[in-house]
Amino acid sequence: MSFREGRSPISQHSPAVAYRLHKPGMTLTAFPPLPHATLAWASAAFIATGLAVGLPAADAAARIAILHAPAAWLSSGLYVAMALLGACALAWRHRAAALLANAIAPTGIVFTLVALWTQALLRKPVHGLWWVWDAEAVSQLMLMFLFGGVLALRAMIDDPRRADRAAALLALVGAGNLPVLYFSVYWWHVLSHEAAASSASGWTARTAGAAALVLAGFIAYAVFAVSKRARCTADEYRVLAHSTIEFQEVKP
């Protein structure tokens, strides 16, 4: 049993609950394998190429922005994916959709953290502040709390189906934060946006290309991490179901 990568579903549910998940007709089969090694190497290659192209750029703020912008875009994208999968799980009681939505949340937290951290690093040298309570920063922080909230809510509820529905509902309600995050740079004066716009040699074709490469690398990494986590979770359910069935067979 592994507790290293968050709480294992085996530790979350009683054997009886887990067995009900796997009764005939409701079996959660092994998650389809993806070329994880290829995805990991592609991700590393894209990120390395993006950094090699973007880091020699003249403006230092732009060097941070080529990491900040893709991380912020991807964290929003991952949230959209999680909310859509949650909607599928709610509408059709689709177990695999709920499993994938749950697998997205930790990677979403990682990219939201990267976006927040790089935002602070972007602001400190330009404005002398690590953190400003503006709409962009607050909605980005709320995005991280929403990813964490989905994980926490799922871990708190013992019945997996109720946990899936509650997490999906929270993901859907939280999607209201996304327009605020997206339009915050247009609706309000946001420091990092102004910094990027006013920097002397700021956002050039070269840095935009570098950001696109880094984004491609981040997307490959997210597909790698989410599919690997979903596959591990599905296999942990299979192991638990198998162990429970064997236990019931040998019971006098």
Next chain:
Amino acid sequence: MIAIDMYAWGAVAATLVVLAAESVLLAIRDRDVARRVRELHIAGDGR
């Protein structure tokens, strides 16, 4: 310029470390699960 360069390299290093840490945790979890799947002889696709 030196200070802001330091921030830029800090952003690069922190991003790569966070992604590498998540990959390592996932690899450890995957290895544990694969071992248990093999032990129970329920290996499906790719295990």
